[in-house]
Amino acid sequence: MSTDTAGSTDTPDVETLRTRVAELEETVAALETDPDGPKRMTIVATKGSLDMAYPPLILASTAAAFDWDVVVFHTFWGLDILHEEKSKELKLSAVGNPSMSVPNAVAALPGMDAMATRMMRKKIDENGTATVEELIELSLDQGVELQACQMTIELMEYDEEDFYDGVTTGVGAATALNHMADADVQLLV
């Protein structure tokens, strides 16, 4: 930057600069979405297999520990995570999962999903990893809003009573989008 404007006649006076700084500070404050308010996170959970139930619940409960405002919108197979009975029977499939050392042709045999699920549940237990049920209770206790997509409830012919106490029903895509629009973190799982 050149310094040859110093002392020139068009140098703004201090008062003009002060006004300008005040204006800019206001603009910055407006750009920061409520800097004193909690961060917001919206997760859309669409998968209902045992392995895919964990990421949304772990992130949601941890974010709640940060005092974030958290919504998890459960749709399609993700709804099974909130279904009290089904959540305890979530399964794992070795088919199409290259991380599991079973060829697809073998993994497709009857009983293989049950075996993969048993092995995973054993590992979860041995590792001291929480169960899906524990993570749901934990999330709800901490004020995480677990939403069950109304359209999916009807599609799957579930009842509102099938879900854990504290689960929010009667919500749709617009509710999820509304929270997402103001969220700092949005995830589709």
Add this chain to the structure above:
Amino acid sequence: MSSKFEVTETLDVKGQSCPMPVVKTKGAIDELAEGEVLEVLATDSGSVSDIAGWADGTDGVELLDQREEADLYKHYVRKTA
């Protein structure tokens, strides 16, 4: 990190893994009064980074110390507000 503090409460999360050490630490801190110190005993090696990250990103808590003894990770968190 300060070295002189008195532990008010101890939370035992030995044998538990992510996200439990952080989530239970948060729950235990909520029960304390301002200025009190929570000791967290964990065996999850991820708890070192996680509790430090949680304390850094959360208002009203201060990480005082983290110690590693054998396979035990000890965390000290003060409630500041």
